[in-house]
Amino acid sequence: MLEFLDLGNNHIRDTFPSWLGTLPSLTILILRFNRFYGAINVPKLDSWFSSLQIIDLSHNGFIGLLPTKYLKRWNAMADVVKEKTTYQLAYHYSMVHNIAFAHPYHYSMTMTMTNKGVRMEYAKILEVFSAIDFSCNKFEGEIPEVVRSLKGIRLLNISNNNLVSSIPPALGKLMNLEAMDLSHNKLTGSIPLQLTQLNFLKVFNVSHNHLIGPIPKGQQFDTFDNSSFDGNSGLCGLPLSRKCDNPKASPPLSSPSKGNEDFGLLVEFG
Template sequence: MLQYLDLGENQIKDIFPSWLGVLQKLKVLILRSNGFHGTIGAPKSDFVFPGLHIIDLSNNEFTGLLPSKYFKTWNAMRNLNVESWTYMHSVGIAFAVEYNYRYRSVYNYSLTLTNKGVNMKFTQVSEVFIVIDLSSNRFQGEIPESIGNVDGLQLLNLSNNLLVGQIPPAIGSLSNLEALDLSRNKLVGRIPWQLKQLNFLAVFNVSHNNLTGPIPQGGQFNTFDNSSFDGNLGLCGNPLSKKCEDSETSSSSPPSSTSSEENEDLVSFFHFGWRAVLMGYGFGMAIGVIIGQITVTRKHDWFIKIFGHQRWRKPIKSLANW
């Protein structure tokens, strides 16, 4: 029946306790600031941690790749019913035998999370609050596309690791995301324009990576200051003082639906044009044959005189008999 397990701020030295995945009702797992180490590996089945909403493994010594297969199995982090949410709490029933008295006690869960480098205390935790914090470890490799499966995610912190590769556009599908921290890694390439779709994104930090190209403009990106992009010498565009070249700006924009429609219209025009030419050519040939038949039939002597071939004495069969 365990729902909330906070072992943070201790001196536990161990590998990831994957065996806790059998706890069907576990919603919050906090192992932050310990000595956990090694790789997380893959889940043994698709039914581990089925009720997990919040996982905080920050400030440990985990290595290897990010747990991409867990991102596919944490189903409680998806398809949330935000209309009927409450706060996470435990309810205890206690009895005092001598007074025959029964009372109900409620304990609200609370936790501390790191948001843009600042520890934030949450005295109450919403049932629909979805968090993955894997920051300050030694995770390597790329951010997997499977992160897009956790579509109820509100806070994602992968900062201060050894992650490489590009920021996956799949993060742009996390429509509920409010805070994204990818700072202090080794990420390269451009910031995907798909991140402009994150209408609730209030905190964004990709500082101290190796990102290049223009910063997406519009949406929530108009609210972020320079500190969100510090330490990326290849970035350009607002809010940075470094301006982008026109070619860079145009290549970072989403595909234009107008251009696509124009191309389709152009293709349709040429397709119809060639059909019209062929139809006209065939119609012209038919008219020519008919006129030729009439000429040969009715002006047979004149035709023989002009072309001098006796084989034309027999009239050509009518086209209607073909």
Template structure:
């Protein structure tokens, strides 16, 4: 029987008393049976201990809100049961290199690298291997992570119960989740220095609920293939350097309720149809070339921005023009 273990977050005072961080998970010849490692909100420093690879059964690793300094820990990809990886609010840095053979995070469902110092290209080479976020089948039903236990109703009757919580920005708000649906999937790479185009390979992750690439330096145009992410409920691409128009194909995402492309360099008409009629002005702010509802800037027949007429047509004309501005 697998051991049921939860490593509770240490308080700041305990963490400062030299937590045995260098090698707390056994030697290279020992086996660590931990399945949940939650060390968020401490003062842990230095790199992640390589002894973590001895925790063969680990499902969740959360080291958010610490002072860890390291490049992307690709070696964690060899943990074949790892489903949730949260590294947010640390000092991870550098480019995310090509995945090595056997270290591709195949079962990953949630990854949060936000508020770090990653740069270069998005980890597009990894996307094709993250099958835990792809190939969604709705007939699996609603299963929670902490229902995966012997005798329970989870997908895998051999996995023991483990309860955890995590903080993630969802629907535009930072929230604490204590019980997560088993099929919940999220990629949060926001607040880094990624500078590239959004790769087509990301559309392989067609089981994604949440995609947050905001506050980076992404360039290029929005790809129509993003419309293939049919499960998306939240898409945040704000505060980047994206150009061109908003593809009409994005209106084909049936459940999207949060859409934010503010503060880019987008232009042209805002698409119409389905959920796009419900997004507020704030979704499009900071794009001087966008036009159409819900913005007050109207589009000309060519589909481009048409400024309001300055022609004086009566005593109320000046008031009307000022209100539009």
């Protein structure tokens, strides 16, 4: 019945504990700031983390490709539930006549994650909040297209790795995304126009890659400053001072109209 496991900020030296994926109710897994190493391989057991909504593997020594096989199975991150405003709670169980009764403790689950470039303490975690943080490891290869299926995630941080190739236009399908950090990799090509469709995107960072071409215009992209694009000598257009040879090369991409709802992150400090 384990739902929340935070082993962050320790000195654990081991490979990825894929066997934890057999826990059917595990929703939050925090392994940040440890000494985990090696590739995240396909598990031998049926251990896919079927209920996982938040995973933080940042600041470890993982290598190899991003775990595509896992990403395909994280169905809880694919769900988009906008109406729920309840929080993750810890429960204890009691047995009365062989029937289990759940009783919430008086405290909520808490965690620390790096969101929007800032290390933040989440005193309460919305049940709809989903996040992936694989930053500060040694992952390589391309960003897998299968990420497009995780339409419920609000935060995607895969910065400070060795990722190559272009940014998949399919990331424009993550319509609930509020923060995307792809900085400090080896990404090439242009910034896809499809990303301008991310109406809730408040933080976008592709600095220190090898990107080229005009920076897209319109929607949230008109709000990002220079720091989002630093360290890419081939990028041009606002907000950078470097002008493009063909200013019409990057027209704004039409996108669905933004509704009245604002599903921004709710952060409360304890």
